[in-house]
Amino acid sequence: MRWVLILLVTFALLAPAARALAVQPDEMLPDPALEARARALSKELRCMVCQNQSIDDSDAPLARDLRILVREHLRAGETDQQVLDFLIARYGEFVLLRPRFSPHTVLLWLTPLGVLVIGALGIAMSARRQRKSEGNLTASEEARLAEILQRKDS
Amino acid sequence: MIGELGHYALVLALGLALVQSCVPILGARRNDPVLMAVASPIAVAQFAFVAIAFAALIECYVRSDFSLVNVFENSHSAKPLIYKITGVWGNHEGSMLLWVFILSLFGALVGAFGRNLPARLKASVLAVQSWIAAAFYVFILITSNPFLRIADAPLEGRDLNPILQDPGLAIHPPLLYSGYVGLSISFSFAIAALIEGRIDAAWARWVRPWTLLAWIFLTLGIAMGSYWAYYTLGWGGWWYWDPVENASFMPWLAATALLHSALVMEKRNALKVWTILLAIIAFSLSLVGTFLVRSGVLTSVHTFANDPARGIFILAILVLFIGGALLLFAWRAPLLKQGGLFAPISREGALVLNNLLLVSACGTVLVGTLYPLALEALSGEKISVGAPFFNATFAPLFVPLLIAVPFGPLLAWKRGDLLGVAQRLTYAAAIAAVAAAVTFAMEGGGSPLVPFAIGLALFVMTGALTELAERTGLFKVPLATALARAKGLPRSTWGAALAHFGLGIALLGIIGETQWGVERIAELKPGQSITIRRYNVQFDDVTTRQGPNYRELAAHFTVRHHGEIIGVMEPAKRDFPSRQTATTQTALMTLGFSQIYLSLGEAKPDGVIALRLYYKPLVLLIWLGPIAMAMGGVLSLSDRRLRVGAPKPARSKVALAPAE
Numbered sequence A: 001m002r003w004v005l006i007l008l009v010t011f012a013l014l015a016p017a018a019r020a021l022a023v024q025p026d027e028m029l030p031d032p033a034l035e036a037r038a039r040a041l042s043k044e045l046r047c048m049v050c051q052n053q054s055i056d057d058s059d060a061p062l063a064r065d066l067r068i069l070v071r072e073h074l075r076a077g078e079t080d081q082q083v084l085d086f087l088i089a090r091y092g093e094f095v096l097l098r099p100r101f102s103p104h105t106v107l108l109w110l111t112p113l114g115v116l117v118i119g120a121l122g123i124a125m126s127a128r129r130q131r132k133s134e135g136n137l138t139a140s141e142e143a144r145l146a147e148i149l150q151r152k153d154s
Numbered sequence B: 001m002i003g004e005l006g007h008y009a010l011v012l013a014l015g016l017a018l019v020q021s022c023v024p025i026l027g028a029r030r031n032d033p034v035l036m037a038v039a040s041p042i043a044v045a046q047f048a049f050v051a052i053a054f055a056a057l058i059e060c061y062v063r064s065d066f067s068l069v070n071v072f073e074n075s076h077s078a079k080p081l082i083y084k085i086t087g088v089w090g091n092h093e094g095s096m097l098l099w100v101f102i103l104s105l106f107g108a109l110v111g112a113f114g115r116n117l118p119a120r121l122k123a124s125v126l127a128v129q130s131w132i133a134a135a136f137y138v139f140i141l142i143t144s145n146p147f148l149r150i151a152d153a154p155l156e157g158r159d160l161n162p163i164l165q166d167p168g169l170a171i172h173p174p175l176l177y178s179g180y181v182g183l184s185i186s187f188s189f190a191i192a193a194l195i196e197g198r199i200d201a202a203w204a205r206w207v208r209p210w211t212l213l214a215w216i217f218l219t220l221g222i223a224m225g226s227y228w229a230y231y232t233l234g235w236g237g238w239w240y241w242d243p244v245e246n247a248s249f250m251p252w253l254a255a256t257a258l259l260h261s262a263l264v265m266e267k268r269n270a271l272k273v274w275t276i277l278l279a280i281i282a283f284s285l286s287l288v289g290t291f292l293v294r295s296g297v298l299t300s301v302h303t304f305a306n307d308p309a310r311g312i313f314i315l316a317i318l319v320l321f322i323g324g325a326l327l328l329f330a331w332r333a334p335l336l337k338q339g340g341l342f343a344p345i346s347r348e349g350a351l352v353l354n355n356l357l358l359v360s361a362c363g364t365v366l367v368g369t370l371y372p373l374a375l376e377a378l379s380g381e382k383i384s385v386g387a388p389f390f391n392a393t394f395a396p397l398f399v400p401l402l403i404a405v406p407f408g409p410l411l412a413w414k415r416g417d418l419l420g421v422a423q424r425l426t427y428a429a430a431i432a433a434v435a436a437a438v439t440f441a442m443e444g445g446g447s448p449l450v451p452f453a454i455g456l457a458l459f460v461m462t463g464a465l466t467e468l469a470e471r472t473g474l475f476k477v478p479l480a481t482a483l484a485r486a487k488g489l490p491r492s493t494w495g496a497a498l499a500h501f502g503l504g505i506a507l508l509g510i511i512g513e514t515q516w517g518v519e520r521i522a523e524l525k526p527g528q529s530i531t532i533r534r535y536n537v538q539f540d541d542v543t544t545r546q547g548p549n550y551r552e553l554a555a556h557f558t559v560r561h562h563g564e565i566i567g568v569m570e571p572a573k574r575d576f577p578s579r580q581t582a583t584t585q586t587a588l589m590t591l592g593f594s595q596i597y598l599s600l601g602e603a604k605p606d607g608v609i610a611l612r613l614y615y616k617p618l619v620l621l622i623w624l625g626p627i628a629m630a631m632g633g634v635l636s637l638s639d640r641r642l643r644v645g646a647p648k649p650a651r652s653k654v655a656l657a658p659a660e
Helices: A002-017 A032-044 A061-075 A080-091 A103-132 A139-153 B002-030 B033-037 B039-062 B069-074 B081-089 B092-116 B119-143 B167-196 B201-233 B243-268 B272-295 B308-335 B347-379 B387-404 B418-424 B426-443 B449-472 B479-488 B491-516 B621-637 B649-659
Strands: B518-524 B529-532 B535-546 B551-561 B564-569 B572-576 B581-585 B587-591 B594-603 B609-616
Touching: A032 A061, A032 A080, A032 B387, A061 A080, A103 B347, A103 B387, B002 B033, B002 B039, B002 B092, B002 B119, B002 B167, B033 B039, B033 B119, B039 B069, B039 B081, B039 B092, B039 B119, B069 B092, B081 B092, B081 B167, B092 B119, B092 B167, B092 B272, B119 B167, B119 B308, B167 B201, B167 B243, B167 B272, B167 B308, B201 B243, B201 B272, B201 B621, B243 B272, B243 B347, B272 B308, B272 B347, B347 B387, B387 B449, B418 B426, B426 B449, B449 B479, B449 B491, B491 B621, B518 B529, B529 B609, B535 B594, B535 B609, B551 B594, B564 B587, B572 B594
Parallel strands: none
Antiparallel strands: B518 B609, B529 B535, B535 B551, B551 B564, B551 B572, B572 B581, B587 B594, B594 B609
């Protein structure tokens, strides 16, 4: 456990010290259209040594390497999808900030629609139940009525 | 000595909390007024002792008493006084103490001012409040005690993380915690109602102002945190969908839903069971947020605590309270009587739609935040869920909500006339359409989403104004009559309109910043300049300065507009020798609602400096929107109607005090 602590402290000390600009002037491509594509791609890619930062935002050395890698591939004439495929093959799904739709992300992607549909169904059902019970007594009222009637009888 | 005093006071507060946890609720069960009356004075005393503990810790920081581990690890004698004080909650132990300080303050407020609450309800509420307090006192005393001593006191402390040495730390956590903890009151009321097995409109009248107060703090706290991140982190972003941000955003979404459903309950005595559930969910999400941030389960930009023992303890608190509350809900909720029928097209219907969309959005954020953790724990697979995912899923849920916002307040209760409301919104829709068309023309093609979003923002804003115009009869009756009616409108109406207007403002800012922002990354020699939009920014020179506890390299820039000097900008880099870390100080120049944003990169020995320059159109609206929303909340809170049988607005001022 001790080395974990030392590692953490070292990271905590080093990380802010390395703070500089994310995208450096010398990395940028001369072609503005290609550079724009590189920036858009960079925003979709995770800096894997950071927490929840895209390589576009991060000033970690690894992020810089990835930014340069993305630009090299774009310059070689690859499409955005080819660049992404290459990076996934090399680093795994973890590199994508927007996970692909696949069996293990089904739940994730279906959540917004799922909650919406289940919620809407719930609302419709409770509205129907309520309209049906309009004018009827609830179970507890029914019980109370029975109790009062019984008391009268005795 | 002062440290021991604080420690002792905290233990006493725990003792009082334990008494308050059982005696009043026993009194409520036995209908014994003496036992029930115990709750209020104990709640006040409990707050007094936590306040003593909190003050003691502050005093130790001010005195730089490095014999306390917590002070040694997080303070430095050369630190400016304000950061000595704010440093108290710039670390795990201190921030937990702030958490219970605010919790006990809210409990004491209910105890001291809740005279017109039914005695049994009040006793139950204060008891439940004390369960939460007791759990967190134990947590602090066992795993996170800020009053622990070091045998041989060091001469100098390790200093506070320089990124946190910012006025933002003075405001952001107290606001956010007031919001989180404020929701505990709604939670306690919900649990008390479930224990009592009854609930009525008076309950809603009590819960709504507390929820509103918590919501105001949350709104301001989140906006403040966003602005802090914007100017501190140096790459111009203002929302990262970081798990820690999500942790504060989820309770906000739930609290917003709760505000609206409590309205239905208060006015129409409907949606009772749902409102109770939502009150439980809102505070549960606050606890989840506390767990995510404090346990170190996700190490993110914000996290500065890392200890599994704490994580497991908070997880236990989480399971106990959320699980217990939901079990109680499942058991007792069927006893609560539903009432107040309404047609689907009605004000109630609109508020149900609001709740449905907000809860879906909240669920999306929750699943998106926890999914990578759960997937890794279950299958070992690692995936990332970041900003692109949230942007893609969140927007489709929020767009229908925003379209519905202007309709809601114009619909009648019970049964509304959608066509009639649509007719009354003609002007608002026309203004929105014109704005969208103008945007489209100015953009010269491009994505149709931008004009649509601009139109939507203006529809929300003019829709809010339409409601006011409708209610005062503006343009239909003489101006004097309209003014007289405007004066007579309840403040809650003004508040709601202002809050909805603020939503539109924020949207406008978000579109402006994300769609029309310009970025330049460059390296400049002294004397060289760079142009962004119509502004020319010239790099003059650099100077080095000595601050109280840092060395600073500041660069001077002159900003010109059409050749005329309109100001200077001075971004800097600071070196903190105590922690051997550096921070970037960005320079901001405000031009109307827009800003020029300048942050420094590396300075090379030959005088060349790398920089990141942004022009951010309408960016200030992103935070002015939430401020308008919070102001709307304050207006609504000051409504006379809420004062009947509810906390007086003076109390909200009392609650504001610790945020200063």
